[in-house]
Amino acid sequence: MAIPRAARTQRRTRIQEEKEEQILEAALDVFSVSGFRGSTIDQIAEVAGMSKPNLLYYFRTKEAMHRALIDRVLFTWLEPLRAFDAEGNPESEIRSYIRRKLEMARDFPRESRLFANEMLQGAPHVEDELKGPLKELVDEKAEVIRTWAKAGKIAKCDPYHLIFSIWSTTQHYADFDVQVRAVLGQDHAGAGRFEDAARFLEQLFIDGLKVKPVQGVS
Amino acid sequence: MAIPRAARTQRRTRIQEEKEEQILEAALDVFSVSGFRGSTIDQIAEVAGMSKPNLLYYFRTKEAMHRALIDRVLFTWLEPLRAFDAEGNPESEIRSYIRRKLEMARDFPRESRLFANEMLQGAPHVEDELKGPLKELVDEKAEVIRTWAKAGKIAKCDPYHLIFSIWSTTQHYADFDVQVRAVLGQDHAGAGRFEDAARFLEQLFIDGLKVKPVQGVS
DNA sequence: TGATAATTTGACCGATTGGTAAACATTACA
DNA sequence: TGTAATGTTTACCAATCGGTCAAATTATCA
Structure with a gap:
């Protein structure tokens, strides 16, 4: 059975690192153009080349993806x-x-x-x-x-x-x-x-x- | 029977002027914050204090509202x-x-x-x-x-x-x-x-x- | 005033939304 | 290799989306 991402305490898998990066990359594409409200998980999923539930396996909500992006950008910016x-x-x-x-x-x-x-x-x-x-x-x-x-x-x-x-x-x-x-x-x-x-x-x-x-x- | 707005050729009613202004005012509130994709007709209707079908009586589509606003802004800007x-x-x-x-x-x-x-x-x-x-x-x-x-x-x-x-x-x-x-x-x-x-x-x-x-x- | 046109709305439509459940596939590791 | 954990997907849900329709209401003016 799949363990929800938030409950995981172990170190992150190689797959996790790669896929999360892949998702954030796609999310950046979409969010940066349409903003939070104007973007859809389906759009991001399509750009990322993954299924929607797969995205939600790594980020539990649309807001979590946005949050992760914003945090990263705020720092480097x-x-x-x-x-x-x-x-x-x-x-x-x-x-x-x-x-x-x-x-x-x-x-x-x-x-x-x-x-x-x-x-x-x-x-x-x-x-x-x-x-x-x-x-x-x-x-x-x-x-x-x-x-x-x-x-x-x-x-x-x-x-x-x-x-x-x-x-x-x-x-x-x-x-x-x-x-x-x-x-x-x-x-x-x-x-x-x-x-x-x-x-x-x-x-x-x-x-x-x-x-x-x-x-x-x- | 109501005549679709686009088909009207006569001069505009007092009510038309007022309501269209009222709608664009509300639409500006919403569009300026959430962008086109992120805004909904329902939001605009609520801000305008009118029913959604009533908005669509004056502007046939969401895009028509946005268009009217953009045109006006582009000029005065x-x-x-x-x-x-x-x-x-x-x-x-x-x-x-x-x-x-x-x-x-x-x-x-x-x-x-x-x-x-x-x-x-x-x-x-x-x-x-x-x-x-x-x-x-x-x-x-x-x-x-x-x-x-x-x-x-x-x-x-x-x-x-x-x-x-x-x-x-x-x-x-x-x-x-x-x-x-x-x-x-x-x-x-x-x-x-x-x-x-x-x-x-x-x-x-x-x-x-x-x-x-x-x-x-x- | 009455009738005609203009305005307004509740009910509704198919499509899309964010998100879930559970079955299925793959990977890691003993 | 076996098996348990991890990863992926199909099918689906209720809510919301843009927009329509017909009926009801209000304004206009002869």
Whole structure:
């Protein structure tokens, strides 16, 4: 008789690892496009190439699949911000943060869309994580930025809105990919698009954050 | 006997105007949160305070409701970009464009989320509009920005990515509202948040686009 | 007012939804 | 190899889905 997944206490089988990975891969495909409510287990099953009951053998509910995905994404998505180094050079730290976020949007667009979908729906499954770990990490890095500004290393600015603007501009290329493609057309297609975006954003943020000479009567 | 809505040729009744508005208002509530696939006619009917068949008397299908909403949003959403004036002063044009987009994100967050949902799903209902009217408008305004840059009025930059970055940063406050709230907490709550965002973005874009002195051996 | 058109709804339809039960197939391991 | 645990599938369930129909109700206007 099959033992329900939740009751298992032993170490995981090789098959379990493989199949769970296979299911999450398919679930990411589906959830990232249609969101939680708009996705069906049947869709995921078809993409995964397995029967629906088989999926439910590894994840007891649709919500469990979504949960597993969100947890994973939330963690890796914050990697670049964690790497933000208080001891580093402000300009190069910001530059490489932008580049890393942009690379993630390019290499993991489904993860970005999954997260965006969750936000659009009011974060019903992750509000606690937002108010807890996420807020704490952002608070910490915002303090770093504030210190830099006070030391005159970058222009005075609201660190929170700076972080928001880096998030939004970079993730835009994953979340609004259709729109970007439609507007740019075939002219700016391919790998060049990524470099163009990187160049623009680095210029915007670096120049926008340069310390301005004190204004006064000249 | 009731005449199917699509067959009507006469002018619309007062009741028709009111009820259609009432339905679209409810549909916006639901679609903007759950997306097209994730929303149900029953949900919309409940929010609208009408029976499901009554909704389907005014809009023959769920898709017709969504279509009507998207069309309306697509038009008004581009208003600020249309107002972008080639003859105006670059700095103040960009500044007021940012402010207008930010006001829309504040005053019409549901419309922003409806659009974002559609983009995340790959724009299955509006891809033609994106490649047609939207692209044309953006091309036109991008040309204006390029002209400004060539004339030395603003820094040289890719005009398309500039527009993208203004879109993403402003709409972020509507689409990712939960996240913004969670991170800022109660400290930066209320109306002040809007002003903080406006101040930051205007500073970022204005300073980031200032013409830089030509680099060379000093 | 009366009759005609416009509006509204309860009952219902087949298809799809998330999820279950139990039989069947495969694997791991003594 | 045998057998017990693990993995897989067919058949199925109640609930919900988008949408229809006909009957009932309300508004319009000659």
